[in-house]
Amino acid sequence: MISFDGVEVTYPNGYQALKGISLDIPKGQFVVIVGLSGAGKSTLIRTINNLVVPSKGEVRVGGRSITRARGAELRKMRAGIGMIFQTYNLVKRTTVLRNVLSGRLGSAHPMASLLGLFPKSDLLMAHACLQRVGIPEKAYVRADALSGGQQQRVGIARALAQQPQVMLADEPVASLDPPTANAVMGDLKRITREDGITTLVNLHFIDMARDYADRIIGMRAGEVVFDGTPDEATDQVFTEIYGRSIDKAKDLLGQAIR
Numbered sequence: 001m002i003s004f005d006g007v008e009v010t011y012p013n014g015y016q017a018l019k020g021i022s023l024d025i026p027k028g029q030f031v032v033i034v035g036l037s038g039a040g041k042s043t044l045i046r047t048i049n050n051l052v053v054p055s056k057g058e059v060r061v062g063g064r065s066i067t068r069a070r071g072a073e074l075r076k077m078r079a080g081i082g083m084i085f086q087t088y089n090l091v092k093r094t095t096v097l098r099n100v101l102s103g104r105l106g107s108a109h110p111m112a113s114l115l116g117l118f119p120k121s122d123l124l125m126a127h128a129c130l131q132r133v134g135i136p137e138k139a140y141v142r143a144d145a146l147s148g149g150q151q152q153r154v155g156i157a158r159a160l161a162q163q164p165q166v167m168l169a170d171e172p173v174a175s176l177d178p179p180t181a182n183a184v185m186g187d188l189k190r191i192t193r194e195d196g197i198t199t200l201v202n203l204h205f206i207d208m209a210r211d212y213a214d215r216i217i218g219m220r221a222g223e224v225v226f227d228g229t230p231d232e233a234t235d236q237v238f239t240e241i242y243g244r245s246i247d248k249a250k251d252l253l254g255q256a257i258r
């Protein structure tokens with residue numbers, strides 16, 4: 001579904017954030033990417049929707065190069081890739097429903113989207129997305145009146161409204177308290193699995209990575225240094241990915257619950 005072929009990213013200041021990444025991710029897989037801050041996790045997932053453009057190599061999604069796509073083709077490919085963010089990126093002063101509907105903009109007629117007009121089918125779909133993330137009653141509430149966990153559910157609903165084939169999540173639960181973080185990750189996994197969506201999630205908690213991933217990819221200094229199942233991702237492996245011993249207080253969500 002997604003393939004990286006020798007992907008390198010060098011930022012304008014000369015910093016090489018990715019050093020020749022080659023990976024194949026099959027349809028429907030739930031992949032968790034782990035690594036210290038600065039390892040290149042965000043850069044890697046942003047090459048999938050071409051928010052970061054590789055300096056070498058290419059990324060293909062569904063067999064087509066998004067790295068080389070331009071104009072209408074790039075917009076169309078991006079419409080099939082949902083993204084959720086650590087800080088939710090909602091329009092705070094408007095309703096939850098409008099935020100979810102904005103996920104439809106990629107498929108809307110340009111004039112209709114300019115006027116903020118949506119067909120009835122989009123409205124029904126937005127309500128259905130809110131139902132799936134468990135907050136149907138919040139549709140007409142202002143986004144900034146919600147708790148963090150609810151705001152991230154809106155973020156997931158907005159991405160789902162795109163009817164994506166791929167979902168990217170950059171530290172989606174890092175701003176949430178541990179029980180809420182688990183609930184939101186559980187929802188994300190369940191929903192993406194139900195819809196067969198290929199999902200990549202950046203996380204920094206080791207136990208959470210093991211609990212939710214089908215596959216764990218470990219990054220260090222712009223390279224993939226581990227690629228395997230949660231069972232294979234032992235404490236020893238994490239020590240190698242992090243280049244230091246495991247710090248229970250920092251690296252385990254379970255510790256934060258206690």
Ligand SMILES: Nc1ncnc2c1ncn2[C@@H]1O[C@H](COP(=O)(O)OP(=O)(O)OP(=O)(O)O)[C@@H](O)[C@H]1O
Nearest residue numbers: 011012013015017036037038039040041042043044
């Ligand atoms: N626009 C940019 N210009 C220059 N350097 C950048 C830019 N964006 C990121 N970097 C650098 O590239 C490296 C990788 O960043 P990236 O955000 O991908 O790492 P990360 O593993 O996601 O870490 P974090 O969790 O802190 O975001 C870091 O050293 C970062 O400082």
